[in-house]
Amino acid sequence: DDNECQLGSDNCQALGPIWVCRNTPGSFRCERKLCGPKQTLLPSGDCKNAECSVGFESNEQGQCKDINECQLPTTCQRNQRCFNTIGSYRCINLINCGGGYALNTEGTQCVDIDECAQGTHDCGRGQICQNRQGGYLCQCPTGYTTNHLKECVDIDECTRYAGQTNVSSLKTVICVLEFASTSLVATAANALMDTDSDPMVEHVKLEWQPLLVLDEPDDLAHPHEDECLAGNVCDHPDDVCINTRGGYRCNTISCPSNFVKETEHKNRCRRISSICREGDTNCLNTPGSYSFNFITFVSNLAIPPVGQLDLFTMRGPLWSTTTVSFTLDMLDSRAPIGIERATKEHFRLRRTSHNQAVISLIKKITGPQEIELQLTMKMYHSAGLGGSAVARLFIYVSQYEF
Numbered sequence: 574d575d576n577e578c579q580l581g582s583d584n585c586q587a588l589g590p591i592w593v594c595r596n597t598p599g600s601f602r603c604e605r606k607l608c609g610p611k612q613t614l615l616p617s618g619d620c621k622n623a624e625c626s627v628g629f630e631s632n633e634q635g636q637c638k639d640i641n642e643c644q645l646p647t648t649c650q651r652n653q654r655c656f657n658t659i660g661s662y663r664c665i666n667l668i669n670c671g672g673g674y675a676l677n678t679e680g681t682q683c684v685d686i687d688e689c690a691q692g693t694h695d696c697g698r699g700q701i702c703q704n705r706q707g708g709y710l711c712q713c714p715t716g717y718t719t720n721h722l723k724e725c726v727d728i729d730e731c732t733r734y735a736g737q738t739n740v741s742s743l744k745t746v747i748c749v750l751e752f753a754s755t756s757l758v759a760t761a762a763n764a765l766m767d768t769d770s771d772p773m774v775e776h777v778k779l780e781w782q783p784l785l786v787l788d789e790p791d792d793l794a795h796p797h798e799d800e801c802l803a804g805n806v807c808d809h810p811d812d813v814c815i816n817t818r819g820g821y822r823c824n825t826i827s828c829p830s831n832f833v834k835e836t837e838h839k840n841r842c843r844r845i846s847s848i849c850r851e852g853d854t855n856c857l858n859t860p861g862s863y864s865f866n867f868i869t870f871v872s873n874l875a876i877p878p879v880g881q882l883d884l885f886t887m888r889g890p891l892w893s894t895t896t897v898s899f900t901l902d903m904l905d906s907r908a909p910i911g912i913e914r915a916t917k918e919h920f921r922l923r924r925t926s927h928n929q930a931v932i933s934l935i936k937k938i939t940g941p942q943e944i945e946l947q948l949t950m951k952m953y954h955s956a957g958l959g960g961s962a963v964a965r966l967f968i969y970v971s972q973y974e975f
Contacts, residue, residue, distance in 0.1 A: 577601040590618030611635055628660035651680030669896045671924045673707035682893040683927050697723030706926035710879050718878055811839055815867045818971035826865045840865045847960075860949070860963040869969040872940035881921060881933035887948055887964055889928040895959070897928040900949045904965075908942035915944050915970075922948070932966070940970035 577583045578594035578601055585594040585603035591614055595602045608620035613635035615621055623631035630640050642648045642662040643655035649664035653676070656663045666676055670683035677684045688694040688709045689702035696702045696711035700723065703710045713725035720726050800806050800821040801814035807823035811834075815822045828834050828842035835841045842863045849856035868884055876882055889897040903917040919936040932948060946966040952959045 574598055589616075591616065608635065626660065650676060650678065652676065653680055668893060671707065671896075671927065673924060674927060685926070695723075697725070699725030707924045707929070713878050719880065813840060813865070813867060815869055815969065817869050817969055818871060818973045818975075822867075822869075822969060824865070824867055824967065829863065832863060838864075840867075857958050858961070860961045862962045864962075864964045865967070866964060867967045867969070869971065871971045872974045873937045874934070874970075876935065876937060881935050883931050883933050884920075884968075885932040885948070885964070885966055886925075887930055887950055887962075888926075889950055889952055891927060893927075894954065895928065896953045898951045898953070899924070899930040900951075901932065902947045902949070904945040904947050906942060906944045908939075912939055912942055914942060915968075920946065938970050941972040942970050944968040944970070 574596075575582075576596045578585075578596045583594040583601045583603070585592045585601075588603055591606050592603045593606050595604050606614055606618060606620075608614050610633050611623050611631040612620045613623050623635040623637060625631055625637035628640055628642075629637040632638050639657075639659050641657050643657045648662060649655045652667045653664040654667060656665060668676060668680075668683065670676060673686055673688075674683040675686050676682070685704070685706050686693075687704045689704045694702045694709050694711065696709075697719065699717065700711040700713055700719070703712060711719075711723070713719055716728055717725040718728050799816045801816045806821060807814050809823075809825060811826070813824045813826065815824060826834065826840060826842070831845050832842040833845055835843055842865075844859065844861050847861055866885065874882070887899065889895065899922060901917070901920065901922040903915075903920075906914045906916070908914045915938045919934065919938055921933045921935045922930055923933065925931050930948070930950075932946065938944075944967075946968070948964045948966065949961060950964075951961040
C-alpha cells in the first residue's frame with residue numbers, strides 16, 4: 574500500500590490548513606485537525622487554549638460554558654439563598670433588612686450601614702455627614718445653613734436681625750429662636766414611653782411646652798399658663814387634656830368596636846380577642862391595638878438645619894427573625910379659609926433602626942389648624958403576617974408664632 578500522506582500525493586492541503594491527511598488501505602482520507610483538551614482550532618490550523626469570560630469555563634471540546642457558582646458552599650452567606658445566572662449568580666437574603674441595614678458577615682442579623690464611612694451619602698458641599706441607626710444626617714457647622722443646592726452658606730445674623738439695636742435684647746431673641754428649633758427635637762428623643770405590656774409597639778406622646786410670652790424684649794419672667802396642670806379642666810375624667818398656646822383641648826378617646834381601653838395607658842385601645850382562626854385574613858389584618866397621640870406646637874415652627882423635626886417614634890420587636898413594614902396616611906387636615914392646609918408632603922416617614930420608624934416635620938405649617946395622621950405597623954414572621962398596630966396622631970397647630 575502506498576502512503577499518499579507521506580508521498581504528498583494527497584489533495585488535503587487544497588481544502589485548507591485545518592485539514593490533515595490520514596492514510597487508509599489502498600487510499601487516504603482528509604480529516605479535520607484535532608486539538609488537545611480545552612483547546613480550540615483556529616482558521617489558521619493552529620490550536621489555541623480556550624479563553625472564557627468571567628463566570629464561564631472551557632469544556633473538553635474548548636467551548637465556554639457557564640459556571641454554576643451555587644454548587645460551591647461558600648458562594649453566599651448564611652441565611653442567603655443562591656440563584657445561578659448566566660455568567661454570574663445572585664445571593665438573596667432570607668432575612669429582609671430594612672433601608673439603611675445589611676446582613677452582617679455571618680449572615681445572622683441586620684446591622685447598620687455606615688453611609689458616612691462608605692461614602693454612599695449625598696451630603697452637599699460643606700455639610701458634615703453623621704451616621705445614625707438606619708440612616709445618616711447631613712449637617713452644616715454652627716453659623717451656617719443649607720441652601721437649595723444642599724450647600725452650607727453663612728448665616729448673616731446682622732441682616733436677619735436688622736433694627737434690633739439693643740445688644741442684650743438681641744442676644745435674648747437669638748437664644749429664644751435657637752430654643753424654638755431644638756426643644757422639640759430634645760423632647761422627642763427622650764419621650765419614649767415604657768410599654769412592657771406590649772412588646773410589639775412603643776408610642777411617643779409629646780407634650781411640648783411653648784416658649785415664654787415676650788411682652789417686652791427684656792421680659793422673660795412670665796411663662797405661658799398651662800391650664801392642664803390645674804386638673805379637672807375636662808368634663809370627663811378619662812379625657813386627655815392637651816395644653817395649647819392661649820388655651821387647652823380636651824380629647825375624648827373612643828375605642829373602635831371589639832376594642833377596650835387599657836387601664837395602664839388610657840390613650841390606647843386593645844382588641845378584646847387576639848386569637849384568629851387559620852385562614853381568617855380579616856382577623857389577621859385587624860390591628861391588635863390603637864393608640865391616640867396628641868401633639869401641639871406653634872405656627873410656622875422653624876425646621877432645624879438638618880431639614881427635619883422628629884415628632885413621633887414607633888418601634889416593633891427587635892428579633893432578627895421578625896420584619897416590620899410601616900405606612901403613613903394623612904386622614905384629615907382642617908384650617909380656616911385663607912390658611913394653607915397641611916398635606917402628607919409636610920411630613921416624612923423614615924426607618925431609623927431595625928423595625929423602628931420616625932415621623933418628622935419637614936415643612937413649616939401655618940396655624941391655626943388641626944391635622945390627623947395614621948401610622949400603621951405590620952409584623953411578619955417567616956414571610957407570614959403576624960399582626961399589626963395603628964397609631965393615630967392628632968396635631969394641633971397654634972395660631973401664634975411664639
